[in-house]
Amino acid sequence: MQHLTYFENNSTAIITFSRSHALNALNSEVFAELNALLNKIEKSDHIRVVVLTGKGKAFIAGADIAEMKGKTEKEAKEFSKTGQDTFRRIENMTIPFIGAINGFALGGGLETALACDFLVASDKAKFSAPEVNLGLIPGFAGTQRLVRAIGANNARFYLFTAHMFDAYDAQRMGLVQQIVPDDELMNETMKIADLIATKGPSACKALKGVVQEGLHHGIDAGIKKENTVFGSLFNTEAKEGMLAFLEKRQAKW
Template structure:
């Protein structure tokens, strides 16, 4: 793995742990951090050694949004270029072939909330806070989070969150279907790793296809999405992993998946 300025990476078994390390700025994203996250997730896309990724932040925040000091004073063109780098970063996670589990240890605000929303699953510390406070700057979310929140919670809750800028707690997020699991701060990484390792044991190609079908199917008609399900199922049936999984089931043993 490439050396990074603002990221720490560690491979544990088949799980890559990526820690955002810009603690003095509450892990706020600047251009370099966005570029590094993009490069990191693109590099792991085709990795045979990594089957799942855990993304977390160092210190008190997962990511406290964009580094406002960086875009203070930018002209409109420069500001939109900054936003485009953010969208590229989110897409690198959304399009990554590996399942990505966010371990939200603290503040996940603005772009940090959008970063968590780009992941596939979220495990949150009881100290986690989620929010879209851009309205307090006279702005709106620009990384796709507003539309995701609207689709997730419905328009009325999305309007309340975005128009007031209020924060969601981890338990509210769990109750509302945003957070998969809640853990005490000292158990957050262990809980997240347990989930990531569970994903890493599954058939890699099937997990990759499931991610794609769910992410893309939610914006398609039900009939179209179901047609994609059947088409990808037919392709998976021809893979070595599928034949191994079926044979292992019949032989009553654990399957040995190789990602082919």
């Protein structure tokens, strides 16, 4: 891997965007490496949580403008589709993804963060959708996910103005779930990942899909899927989980 680093800590996979000389900007090679790592994670029988973070002062400072500037319309659409498909893949995977936002999450970096299930941010984190400054709009589904994350009016404000907002504004709008001191970011994120790893594995895998069903297909579809999954878990780990609760012991998954 040239642009990403991969590390496993027990049942958590940590993917670090490591093009620090380019503020971890996204290009075609980064997407290829990221998809290769997603393939690896999907084949794993022990990874329970994935953490995405960045090296240096940026999480990801956007897409690589040096690569984009020479693209034709057809090539630009293909690049956009690659990003859209990659982030949709993350969104649809059964494993929860935590974004550990260590610095600038701009443009494509914000879109990467939006594909995660929730975000833990450094108190130095900054967010922006600056594409209109380049005569562009977000191309990796940011126009759709930002609206869902912070509401239509907030999203339109930041999309049209390209204003930067900090971790505290992001938390106020519901984009960020926890803010921690910069030097504690990975420690605190790993505590959350380790906590998730103690929960019922089948339940956690199913949970993401149930939430997505309601978000994308409406509450009735979500409720129907919830009912189906709730019942199915009684054939897997729920009996052990409930028995462990009654016996006041740790469940053995």
